[in-house]
Amino acid sequence: MRVALFVPCYIDQFYPQVAVASLELLEKLGCEVVVPKDQTCCGQPMANSGFASSTGGCDANFTTNFDGFDYIVGPSGSCVLHLKEHHPSQKIRSSVYEICEFLTDILKVNSLTAKFPHRVGLHQSCHGQRFLRLSSMSERNEKPFSKLQDLLGLVQGIEVLLPKREDECCGFGGTFCVSEEAVSVKMGQDRIREHDVNAVEYIIGADTSCLMHMEGILRRQGSKVQVKHIVEILNYD
Structure with a gap:
């Protein structure tokens, strides 16, 4: 292929x-x-x-x-x-x-060699959910699914934890984080707080723009939590 x-x-x-x-x-x-x-x-x-x-x-x-x-x-x-x-x-x-x-x-991947023995929080980006249909949405009466969770489930040793409000926006929103900086930051802080409750070591997502936004907030907070794109985990040996 x-x-x-x-x-x-x-x-x-x-x-x-x-x-x-x-x-x-x-x-x-x-x-x-x-x-x-x-x-x-x-x-x-x-x-x-x-x-x-x-x-x-x-x-x-x-x-x-x-x-x-x-x-x-x-x-x-x-x-x-x-x-x-x-x-x-x-x-x-x-x-x-x-x-x-x-x-x-x-590719219909059903097995991987990746190993990542860590507690990770999964962030499911808005456009991935609502337009690309990478996961289900809470506002719809539909059977829950997540392609990201399915893939992470193939990784040995990983523990995936979801925030209480699974599909809430992180606040990045492209140019929104510039035009509405204060709102954007508050949304990001709220998102991170829910991951902190789960005592995660990493926040994982499929879109680096969202992760970059949260990484900036984590650094300013002096947090030890790291962010990684999901492919870095799926490719990890």
């Missing part, structure tokens, strides 16, 4: 270990992975700020880099969602997958 790895710009700049873990994990699972070297931003920041008409260059460059692959996989739900909903190419929109979605729905 030939897969193109989409590395969002903020992961490239701040969390390159997430991209490396994604590449290694996909290769372990039998994929032929290509990382297009000329890829850049998917255009989400401009579109979310009201400048969707200015994303043409990003769209064209993405098509040049990723057209022709069976699957396009990225470790960022918000960026993948933007491409699924707004990229002008139907082929691109139907080929792009968030990495947990890809592991469960396409």
Whole structure:
């Protein structure tokens, strides 16, 4: 299976270990992975700020880099969602997958060699839940499910704990954390407080933007709790 790895710009700049873990994990699972070297931003920041008409260059460059692959996989739900909903190419929109979605729905992973003997708190990002359907939502009368929990359940030694309000927003919200800084921080503090009650060592999620927001708050609090993208755990030996 030939897969193109989409590395969002903020992961490239701040969390390159997430991209490396994604590449290694996909290769372990039998994929032929290509990382297009000329890829850049998917255009989400401009579109979310009201400048969707200015994303043409990003769209064209993405098509040049990723057209022709069976699957396009990225470790960022918000960026993948933007491409699924707004990229002008139907082929691109139907080929792009968030990495947990890809592991469960396409590869149908049911075993891993990963070992991570730690207490972790699971954060399920809003867009992953409500748009990519990575997990169920409390506002719906539906049978609970979580693709992230299913994957973490394959990791040896791990103890996964959920916050009391399982699907509450961390407060990041892209440009919301800039335009509504005080509200954003308070939401993040509330989210972290519920993980602290569970005495977790790590907070795990599938979107580094949410984790980055909470990591900043944890550092300011002098907390020893660390954050990690889920692929870092699934790839851990």
